[in-house]
Amino acid sequence: xxxxxxxxxxxxxxxxxxxxxxxxxxxxxxxxxxxxxxxxxxxxxxxxxxxxxxxxxxxxxxxxxxxxxxxxxxxxxxxxxxxxxxxxxxxxxxxxxxxxxxxxxxxxxxxxxxxxxxxxxxxxxxxxxxxxxxxxxxxxxxxxxxxxxxxxxxxxxxxxxxxxxxxxxxxxxxxxxxxxxxxxxxxxxxxxxxxxxxxxxxxxx
Amino acid sequence: xxxxxxxxxxxxxxxxxxxxxxxxxxxxxxxxxxxxxxxxxxxxxxxxxxxxxxxxxxxxxxxxxxxxxxxxxxxxxxxxxxxxxxxxxxxxxxxxxxxxxxxxxxxxxxxxxxxxxxxxxxxxxxxxxxxxxxxxxxxxxxxxxxxxxxxxxxxxxxxxxxxxxxxxxxxxxxxxxxxxxxxxxxxxxxxxxxxxxxxxxxxxxxxxxxxxxxxxxxxxxxxxxxxxxxxxxxxxxxxxxxxxxxxxx
Amino acid sequence: xxxxxxxxxxxxxxxxxxxxxxxxxxxxxxxxxxxxxxxxxxxxxxxxxxxxxxxxxxxxxxxxxxxxxxxxxxxxxxxxxxxxxxxxxxxxxxxxxxxxxxxxxxxxxxxxxxxxxxxxxxxxxxxxxxxxxxxxxxxxxxxxxxxxxxxxxxxxxxxxxxxxxxxxxxxxxxxxxxxxxxxxxxxxxxxxxxxxxxxxxxxxxxxxxxxxxxxxxx
Numbered sequence: 001x002x003x004x005x006x007x008x009x010x011x012x013x014x015x016x017x018x019x020x021x022x023x024x025x026x027x028x029x030x031x032x033x034x035x036x037x038x039x040x041x042x043x044x045x046x047x048x049x050x051x052x053x054x055x056x057x058x059x060x061x062x063x064x065x066x067x068x069x070x071x072x073x074x075x076x077x078x079x080x081x082x083x084x085x086x087x088x089x090x091x092x093x094x095x096x097x098x099x100x101x102x103x104x105x106x107x108x109x110x111x112x113x114x115x116x117x118x119x120x121x122x123x124x125x126x127x128x129x130x131x132x133x134x135x136x137x138x139x140x141x142x143x144x145x146x147x148x149x150x151x152x153x154x155x156x157x158x159x160x161x162x163x164x165x166x167x168x169x170x171x172x173x174x175x176x177x178x179x180x181x182x183x184x185x186x187x188x189x190x191x192x193x194x195x196x197x198x199x200x201x202x203x204x205x
Numbered sequence: 206x207x208x209x210x211x212x213x214x215x216x217x218x219x220x221x222x223x224x225x226x227x228x229x230x231x232x233x234x235x236x237x238x239x240x241x242x243x244x245x246x247x248x249x250x251x252x253x254x255x256x257x258x259x260x261x262x263x264x265x266x267x268x269x270x271x272x273x274x275x276x277x278x279x280x281x282x283x284x285x286x287x288x289x290x291x292x293x294x295x296x297x298x299x300x301x302x303x304x305x306x307x308x309x310x311x312x313x314x315x316x317x318x319x320x321x322x323x324x325x326x327x328x329x330x331x332x333x334x335x336x337x338x339x340x341x342x343x344x345x346x347x348x349x350x351x352x353x354x355x356x357x358x359x360x361x362x363x364x365x366x367x368x369x370x371x372x373x374x375x376x377x378x379x380x381x382x383x384x385x386x387x388x389x390x391x392x393x394x395x396x397x398x399x400x401x402x403x404x405x406x407x408x409x410x411x412x413x414x415x416x417x418x419x420x421x422x423x424x425x426x427x428x429x430x431x432x433x434x435x436x437x438x439x440x441x442x443x444x445x446x447x448x449x450x451x452x453x454x
Numbered sequence: 455x456x457x458x459x460x461x462x463x464x465x466x467x468x469x470x471x472x473x474x475x476x477x478x479x480x481x482x483x484x485x486x487x488x489x490x491x492x493x494x495x496x497x498x499x500x501x502x503x504x505x506x507x508x509x510x511x512x513x514x515x516x517x518x519x520x521x522x523x524x525x526x527x528x529x530x531x532x533x534x535x536x537x538x539x540x541x542x543x544x545x546x547x548x549x550x551x552x553x554x555x556x557x558x559x560x561x562x563x564x565x566x567x568x569x570x571x572x573x574x575x576x577x578x579x580x581x582x583x584x585x586x587x588x589x590x591x592x593x594x595x596x597x598x599x600x601x602x603x604x605x606x607x608x609x610x611x612x613x614x615x616x617x618x619x620x621x622x623x624x625x626x627x628x629x630x631x632x633x634x635x636x637x638x639x640x641x642x643x644x645x646x647x648x649x650x651x652x653x654x655x656x657x658x659x660x661x662x663x664x665x666x667x668x669x670x671x672x
Binding site for chain 1: 456457458461464465468469525527528529530532533534535536537538539671672
């Protein structure tokens with residue numbers, strides 16, 4: 001189980017953002033992406049998750065290995081916390097909803113509809129979803145947005161448990177999750193040059 | 206890239222080469238189209254005998270049939286260009302499909318309008334829910350949807366992809382609609398004006414100018430699509446330059 | 455897959471508007487048409503098959519734009535696209551859920567509205583049968599239209615423009631089956647053609663719709 005990315009180039013809205021990105025992630029490891037706003041962290045994560053095609057390079061990863069958590073949590077407002085999780089567990093053919101609820105400290109809210117949760121509570125629910133996907137690699141885009149300090153620590157421990165269980169995590173975050181073992185990767189040097197070899201519109205110049 | 210030196214048609218899918226080619230080709234096609242349309246129409250309107258049954262009204266055929274022909278051919282060309290875009294991802298082909306949309310829509314409108322003008326004295330009504338008329342009206346709606354989808358999506362490649370999918374699905378449903386319309390109402394429209402079957406219904410005095418007009422309309426369509434594609438390419442070139450500037454900043 | 459279906463049905467029931475809105479629209483149309491056309495029974499009987507089919511078609515259209523748009527907005531569609539079920543299956547299930555919440559109630563309500571429109575006696579069976587065979591096609595074709603326009607901010611109106619021409623064959627064969635039935639003519643041919651369109655759409659359009667969704671997600 002490993003993720004190997006070599007010489008990846010990706011674009012957002014037809015504009016090349018990153019090129020030559022190479023990284024490797026083994027089981028039990030965590031990698032934190034850094035870089036200024038707009039440098040392409042989200043684009044890179046979406047490309048890795050298979051939501052958009054890469055401009056170039058290769059991504060090698062076992063199939064159905066990634067669980068993606070983006071800016072939106074994918075929650076249904078009129079479903080309760082437990083129902084939301086049960087749905088995602090069923091989609092992934094997994095169980096373990098009570099454990100996920102307990103791990104993200106949502107036990108008291110289990111029967112509450114998602115529309116009545118606070119922003120931080122919604123975020124916790126969105127992150128609890130990762131635990132019922134049964135996926136090995138967690139791809140996290142700013143997972144700590146709207147979490148308080150205690151919840152950040154809680155999530156940090158959840159990620160650590162996931163790593164200890166042979167999982168891996170790739171995340172874009174500016175907040176220290178307390179994962180001292182995590183490697184850092186600064187994306188700034190990978191910014192695409194103006195003359196990307198196969199940029200979308202280059203053919204027109 | 207291929208190492209063969211044999212020139213391939215696909216090379217013109219490169220926008221720069223396409224622009225270079227059409228630099229001299231477009232005026233040629235344009236003038237030929239203008240000449241043929243003019244000759245065909247003048248010949249057809251003024252130098253053909255009146256029909257013994259339909260009188261001089263029949264002469265609108267020289268406008269009606271070529272535009273109807275191009276209305277359908279434009280869609281077929283869009284379908285082919287969409288398939289090329291989806292399979293080989295040549296930008297020129299997507300842009301040519303986009304350029305063909307409005308041209309085809311206008312051709313359909315001309316066919317519908319001239320049909321109404323012809324139908325009024327012949328059938329005593331401007332509009333009848335005849336299968337052919339109905340099919341053309343539905344075709345016009347398909348054109349509208351296609352054009353609207355192109356203009357609604359900002360990202361050019363997304364727009365090209367989605368309109369190509371719509372064009373393919375739309376083609377199937379356009380054919381289905383045609384048969385549905387025939388099933389629904391066997392109409393009063395006369396049979397096809399030109400036919401390769403024996404016992405042709407039209408005299409050469411009519412056919413010759415009609416063929417000229419049809420060729421003229423075909424070239425006119427080609428010229429308009431080439432001009433439209435050139436405009437689209439220039440627009441894309443502009444946005445590409447702006448992107449480059451932004452990235453260098 | 456089943457989980458997705460039950461979720462969509464549950465959402466339609468809880469969020470409201472899913473079941474009721476299309477049905478209410480259908481009823482209002484069946485009331486407005488006689489008010490516009492006049493109460494003459496003979497005229498109404500003549501146009502009833504067409505009105506009922508056009509009404510069903512428009513009622514279907516009402517709830518289409520929410521089929522993928524809601525999931526797109528709250529991020530569920532991203533997650534479903536990375537889930538182990540194929541996106542084609544997601545489209546098919548969502549179209550099925552749309553049919554169960556919109557199409558099926560219309561089928562069941564249509565005979566009642568047929569009374570309002572003075573539909574001739576022999577036509578009722580054909581009406582229900584044709585709607586039963588035809589409305590699934592409306593949902594699947596609609597799913598394709600919704601998938602094309604999911605990324606657009608005001609996609610609803612555009613979607614109507616794209617979807618309604620695609621509805622033409624379904625409408626023609628469906629309404630034709632009912633009016634033939636009303637006149638006591640054999641109606642099997644249009645009915646079979648209608649079933650063919652439904653089968654073909656259900657088999658092929660999920661692929662086109664899933665392709666459109668993938669394009670819209672990137």
